[in-house]
Amino acid sequence: MRKLLLLTTVLLVGLVFIGRLFYLQVYGGYDYNVYEDNAIRKVYNYPKRGYVYDRNGKLLVANQPSYDVMVIPREVEPMDSLEINEFCQLLKITREDYDKKLERATNYSPRLSSPFVSQLSKSDYAVLQEKMRKYEGFYIQKRSLRSYQTTIGANVLGDIGEVNRGIIAKQPYYRLGDLIGKQGIEQTYEKTLRGVKGIKFIQKDRFNKDIEPFKEGKLDTLPVPGKDITITIDAKLQAYGELLMTNKRGGIIAIEPSSGEILAMISGPSYNPNLLVGRDRSKNFSKLYNDSIAKPLFDRGLQAMYPPGSPFKTLNALVALQEGVVTEDERFSCSLGYRYGNRKMGCHAHRSPVNMNTGVSQSCNAYFANVYRRIIDKYDSPAEGMDNWSKHIKSFGLGNYLNNDLSVGQPGKVPSAETYDRGYGKNRWYTTFTISNAIGQGEVLATPIQLANMAAAIGNRGYYYTPHIIKNIEGEIIPLKFTTPKRTTIDKEHFEPVVQGMFDVYNKGTAEMLRVKGIDICGKTGTAENFAIIDSVKTQLTDHSIFVAFAPKDNPKIAIAVFVENGYFGSRFAGRMASLMIEYYIRGEITRKDMESFVLRYSLEHEYQKPFSGEPFGINRQTTLEAISEEEYQKLMRLKAEIPKL
Amino acid sequence: MLRENQRRFKFDWITIILFLLLVGFGYLNILSASHDGDIANYFDTSQLYGKQLIFIGLTFVLIIIILSFEAKFYERFASIIYLGALLALLGLFIFGKEINGARSWYGIGSMTLQPSEFAKFATALAVGKYISDLQTNMQTLKDQLRVVAIIFVPALFILLQNDAGSTIVYLAFFFVLYREGLQQIYLVMGLSLIVLAILGLKFGVLITALLATSILIISFFLRKKKKRESIFQYILVLLVAVGFSYGVKLFYEHGLKAHQQNRISLWLRLEKDPVKLERMKKAEAYNLIQSEQAISSGGLVGKGFLQGTRTTGKFVPEQETDYIFSTVGEEWGFLGSSIVVLLFVFLIIRILYLAEAQKSQFSRVYGYGVASILFVHFTINIGMVMGLIPTVGIPLPFFSYGGSGLWGFTILLFIFVKLDSNKINEW
């Protein structure tokens, strides 16, 4: 027995070794990663990134070549300081930069390539290219950068920038130095626009000279060019919207109701997309990113959630008709408001009692408080009634992500029984606790794009298409979810009285002065109270101005939501801007010059300075309008004259 | 004249041929791994392959010298040779030259000599001498401890010189002691401790404790009632087992250097965080990844002599020395690598076979020592190069570049060849 221990162990080890050799060499079990293999040179060939066109075929985004100097630290030959200085001069960097960059690249990986100097100018590239062979371990990688053919739509178009390590860890397609869509459509359509880069594997010898294609080039791939896309944006409407938003903050979303296509998507303040191209990208990006006051990177059309206010009343009217708790002729009286228990919801002065049409056009709070109570109290418990109401409201795309193709978004909020159960306890709340929902305040929150979509659904009399920005992808059909209508829970016949009410808002209601001759606009004004914390005191600021509309009344071509921060009452800024946008889109020119010059001439910048002034300030009624200088105004008018040339 | 002839042919030619094959094939691979494009002069001593050729030439001189001594000489002078080796190791603390953090070399001009390579055969001689002494009884604890001391002292010196790899080789003597009568229980204990250490690191002390408890309970009930030990003994065993496994864990966490810890962590796949794992691989597994890539790229028949792109491209660090087997893998493929493995297996088994046939206990013990030392080197080196065991830097006998190693193994082997040739005279 004792003689056998070593003998058997030797045989066993021999067997294991031969097994392991078989596994590695014959079976091919070694988890070989050619990208990690420093004996193989990887030569990347980046395809053209797809172009972006607007709905009318106008080219918005094209490409320009760019050259990066890349480094593989392990392969850098030692140079004397004279040579290094010469190299630094060519690269236009300092000696300290050189050492720092080299150290950073080495820390990342001595064997993998990382960008050394990104995005050389064409002239620098021309000079450098001839001398590059002198510098072992460095090489030039050609890439394609964006070239914006326009100064508008920064929030729509987005931009591309270098991938970070977090992305590389999750998506191994990307290597350090690659570019990836960072915002907007560049982000959502990254894969379509990007194409697939080609790669050649080349066996190196120990002097880093190429010997032969690795495995006879069997693993090599050709680049697949990115696809061109057409987006639903109307560049002229977008430009006009951005012009109107000058000196204001807020968002405008315009949708084509018959398709769900987003015609314009404005977020103010805006910035020139060309700022985020080339070597200055990160500097400019930080500047935009760190602007915590104007927040230019915050897309107000998609991300700003506010209580929708009065425009929301239209939905309550629709739900009431659907539930059969009220007829369009039934009248409710209003004496400057609605009393419940010992509380009162105020209203403005108007004739009383009102039916549905007047309720909508006069935006009567008492009318909707009555209607809302009937909707909820139709059921045995408020909880049941609330959930039923909630289901109707959500069918308009409120209270959840729209699930579209935009890079950012917010779900908004539609309360359900659970919301109040959490707040008050199960069965410990009554309809009156939730009465603000009647007038779109309280727990309801919506983004401008949700409100525009709601307007589209009303204009369509009961259905909508998920708002989207892609119109056409070269050689592909766009996702089915964008071309399939989504039905609301309200039957078609219930829409007429509400549409008529919205039409009367323009005819004889709160937006009478915004009428545009020859275009039947249906709309609804709104305001949202808002607060800021100033020196740790919750302070009310001037109301946000909201307006929701669609036009024409029958077979609408455009549905729109405008939202202006601290714009005060709905018709002042938001209403005017909505009417102007509608006219500009439908007619191609502006007849209401008075409205246009009002919007362009008056700035809200002073309003935005108030919370930071450190001095006491008035809001709403106590605000004044401040005009921009004549010179600036003329500049805006010149910009307007440029739009048709787009 | 006739006597001379007879004597020459008493040498075990199978062993000698296996030795020659290994040294010769080793040289070819060193040539591959170290040449710089054109080989103008095979004797160019500025190149490693040129130096190795000189080492090999001197090896034959060494062999003639070893074989010309009387066989009795080695037994008689075993203690003196052993003491000489110890002195050489001790001298390192004063005169030693530090290379790669280990103080294991004497520098003589441009040459270096590594005494630990010679301490192995000296220890094998001393162990043989002590065990074969008529007064030694390997069943007694006292004598067991003395033999262990003989083995332990050089091992300790080498460890203190920061050469952990060479220290591990001394575990080889366990096979010798076991063959010479060390109780079965030591084998069981040794294996149990290895298993406990690995389980404790891999699955934690708690699971190891649960496992040990269940095994002990099962063995308790399987045991015949009459032979059953008391329950307290079982509890004691359990406590020792858990304590040991905990101790190993503590040692792993606090006693090891960072790179040693990482190597074990990589081997047992202890690190779950992918980012840390990647960093660890970059720091510790670079050689291994290159080596495995080189071996894997060899395929069935290899890329051919001097044709290995990774070998000639010098992508595997230390390829002439510890990682020489990766050259075999790339250039000679599965067939060539398997032949090398088989040559080693044959050589070790041949030595074992001869050792068992010895009449004198000294020769047998020494022969066992030779087989065990070669076996441990072979297992650790090739196992490491193929990623089967954690990275431990020791050479592949007869293959790796280096004079000290080659000479040390040659002396180790040929003293046994000499002893074996003398067995007829040992009536």
Ligand SMILES: [Zn+2]
């Ligand atoms: Zn009223």
